[in-house]
Amino acid sequence: MPMEINSLFPRSRPVIINPYRAEWVLEFQEVAHRLRQTLGDFAIRIDHIGSTSVPDLAAKDIVDIQVTIKDLAEEQVPKVLNEAGFQVRPDIRNDVFIGMEETSPELQKRYAREWPGHRRTHIHIRENGRFNQRFPLLFRDYLRASEVSRKGYQLIKQRLATLFPQSIDGYLYIKDPVMDLIYEAAEHWAAKINWQPDNDFV
Numbered sequence: 001m002p003m004e005i006n007s008l009f010p011r012s013r014p015v016i017i018n019p020y021r022a023e024w025v026l027e028f029q030e031v032a033h034r035l036r037q038t039l040g041d042f043a044i045r046i047d048h049i050g051s052t053s054v055p056d057l058a059a060k061d062i063v064d065i066q067v068t069i070k071d072l073a074e075e076q077v078p079k080v081l082n083e084a085g086f087q088v089r090p091d092i093r094n095d096v097f098i099g100m101e102e103t104s105p106e107l108q109k110r111y112a113r114e115w116p117g118h119r120r121t122h123i124h125i126r127e128n129g130r131f132n133q134r135f136p137l138l139f140r141d142y143l144r145a146s147e148v149s150r151k152g153y154q155l156i157k158q159r160l161a162t163l164f165p166q167s168i169d170g171y172l173y174i175k176d177p178v179m180d181l182i183y184e185a186a187e188h189w190a191a192k193i194n195w196q197p198d199n200d201f202v
Contacts, residue, residue: 015161015171017058017154024052028063031114031121032202035067038084042077044068044128045201049136051157054143058154066136067125072108077125085115086123095132098180106131135183137197142186144198149182 028048035046050064051057069077078088092111094102101107109132110125126133143150156178157171164170189195 013168014166015164015168016060017158017161018061019058020054020056021052021061022055024048024059024063027119028053028065029202031063031065031118031123034084035065035086035123036202038080038086039067039069039077042069042074042080044070047137047140047197047201049124049140050122053140054150057143057150058158062120062122064122064124064136066133067123068128068133069125070128072110072125072127078110078112081112081123087113087115089113095135096176097131097135098177100131104131108132138186138190138195139179139183141195141198142182142189145189146185149185153178153182 025048032046032048036043039046045068047053047066047068048063049066050062051059052061052063078090082088089111093108095107095109096102097107105127108127108130112123112125114121114123124136143153157175160171160174
């Protein structure tokens with residue numbers, strides 16, 4: 001007898017995909033300006049990334065932000081974030097990408113969350129010029145430009161939320177490699193148009 005798919009993944013938090021909300025941009029700007037005041041010249045750029053940064057794309061109600069810095073070894077960055085009330089998570093140290101070792105310098109990062117009582121925000125701190133710093137910017141800009149990929153990605157997320165309504169692990173188990181596939185198409189698009197990141201950073 002086939003195994004029930006949800007039995008493979010523990011019940012965690014609900015997975016809810018919301019229709020696109022223009023307010024996400026304003027909510028990004030609020031947090032980004034606080035990050036800019038906190039980090040000053042440590043931050044080369046502060047970008048809205050993830051699905052909430054793509055107009056007309058449904059998303060979980062979580063604002064993702066990328067802070068690009070010169071050197072991940074700079075210890076002042078997590079220190080000043082902590083002092084400003086952001087919740088730094090020292091246990092999260094890398095991203096994952098198919099075909100790359102998790103320990104690769106190209107996937108290393110730092111991570112923080114919103115200050116207590118504020119809206120759910122994921123803050124990814126990555127080193128300038130690394131693969132994982134480029135990935136979310138190109139992924140975002142490609143989805144902004146490609147209606148077919150944007151609508152297809154949205155449909156996949158909505159169907160996964162139906163399959164795994166109570167398990168973020170199950171949702172990500174399939175969504176993450178789908179993102180890697182889309183990124184391959186994004187790389188071809190980037191080469192064709194000589195892509196540079198959108199200039200809507202703080």
